[in-house]
Amino acid sequence: MKIRYILLALLLMFFPYKIAEAEELQNPTKAKLKILETTDIHANILDYDYKNQKRTIDFGLSRTASLIQKIRSQSENTLLFDVGDVIKGNALAEFIAKSNLLNLTDIHPAYKTMNLLEYDAATVGNHEFNYGIDFLMKSLTGADFPVVNANIYVDDHNNMEEDDLHFFNPYVILPQSIRTDEGKEETLNVGVIGLLTPIAAEWDKEYFKGNLIIKNMSETAAELVPKMKKEGADLIIALVHAGLQSDGALKEKQGNNVVDVSMVEGIDVLLFGHSHGLFPKNGEKNTDVINHQAGTINGKPTVQAGFWGNHLGIIDLTLEKRAGEWKITASKSQAKPIIRIINDKKVPVVSPYQPIEYLMKPYHEQTLEYIKSLKE
Numbered sequence: 581m582k583i584r585y586i587l588l589a590l591l592l593m594f595f596p597y598k599i600a601e602a603e604e605l606q607n608p609t610k611a612k613l614k615i616l617e618t619t620d621i622h623a624n625i626l627d628y629d630y631k632n633q634k635r636t637i638d639f640g641l642s643r644t645a646s647l648i649q650k651i652r653s654q655s656e657n658t659l660l661f662d663v664g665d666v667i668k669g670n671a672l673a674e675f676i677a678k679s680n681l682l683n684l685t686d687i688h689p690a691y692k693t694m695n696l697l698e699y700d701a702a703t704v705g706n707h708e709f710n711y712g713i714d715f716l717m718k719s720l721t722g723a724d725f726p727v728v729n730a731n732i733y734v735d736d737h738n739n740m741e742e743d744d745l746h747f748f749n750p751y752v753i754l755p756q757s758i759r760t761d762e763g764k765e766e767t768l769n770v771g772v773i774g775l776l777t778p779i780a781a782e783w784d785k786e787y788f789k790g791n792l793i794i795k796n797m798s799e800t801a802a803e804l805v806p807k808m809k810k811e812g813a814d815l816i817i818a819l820v821h822a823g824l825q826s827d828g829a830l831k832e833k834q835g836n837n838v839v840d841v842s843m844v845e846g847i848d849v850l851l852f853g854h855s856h857g858l859f860p861k862n863g864e865k866n867t868d869v870i871n872h873q874a875g876t877i878n879g880k881p882t883v884q885a886g887f888w889g890n891h892l893g894i895i896d897l898t899l900e901k902r903a904g905e906w907k908i909t910a911s912k913s914q915a916k917p918i919i920r921i922i923n924d925k926k927v928p929v930v931s932p933y934q935p936i937e938y939l940m941k942p943y944h945e946q947t948l949e950y951i952k953s954l955k956e
């Protein structure tokens with residue numbers, strides 16, 4: 581104890597600025613952070629199956645939302661992200677795209693719902709482009725949260741790379757106020773970058789061609805992540821709309837899947853979607869880099885939350901701040917289902933979140949009318 585005192589006094593004499601760091605090294609600040617993910621909602625905001633025209637317990641963001649709110653009520657530090665494929669996929673989506681609602685200054689109900697749930701950030705999926713770029717941009721103006729993507733660029737019709745411009749905000753750094761284990765307030769600068777499988781440019785050629793290009797995911801991330809660090813990001817989360825493997829039809833496979841993106845230095849956490857799978861997944865075999873028990877890829881905490889809101893992705897992080905630098909010291913990833921199977925029977929874990937039901941009511945009713953009109 582005495583020696584420590586003398587050392588600290590000496591430090592104070594010669595390096596006063598080192599004191600805080602020295603104390604932090606001995607006694608690091610610790611905090612817990614829960615990162616929540618939804619992905620591939622495909623306009624399934626309500627727990628309603630428009631194909632069979634009946635309520636369902638199997639999917640719907642209104643049910644996932646109850647899980648989100650429950651976790652938020654129990655945890656101090658949470659962040660919520662969506663990994664894309666929001667506005668296409670069911671009759672409600674068709675109705676909104678064909679209606680004149682967005683031209684009449686209404687907000688797309690999917691983003692209205694996400695605003696209500698106070699998402700921290702999101703990225704775009706390939707299906708965001710299915711109704712054209714104009715419709716997407718009109719839809720996104722209604723989002724009250726940042727929507728980031730780094731590897732979609734404006735096609736400027738020259739062969740120079742240096743002057744290429746991002747179409748979206750490539751990343752965002754969110755100053756997140758978190759409560760430490762000791763109950764103190766600290767600011768954690770959370771960097772969020774978005775990436776999309778380049779196959780989207782092929783699948784929606786009619787909109788992309790001559791307008792937008794999509795570059796390699798890993799190369800783009802490797803270029804931007806150091807910038808994010810320089811700008812003060814303590815923790816970097818990649819929202820990756822791509823599968824564990826590159827899309828089969830892609831010419832350039834290397835760098836365009838989640839495993840390759842996980843190799844990019846500086847990325848700390850990966851949330852992904854697109855292939856509608858689960859990560860981690862029980863009973864699945866591990867590989868050199870993929871660990872389903874640890875819920876990591878290349879040692880980095882990773883999650884994929886299925887589709888249509890049937891699961892919520894959850895990553896629990898334990899963080900430590902030493903010498904001014906935050907580090908992840910432990911993590912747990914899980915894709916939590918909204919139903920459980922008991923004696924071969926599906927049992928809901930949560931009920932629909934009422935504010936979403938209320939918000940969606942007029943859109944739902946108009947969608948039912950729209951379906952009816954198609955049959956006439």
Ligand SMILES: [Zn+2]
Binds near residue numbers: 705706707821855
């Ligand atoms: Zn997708």
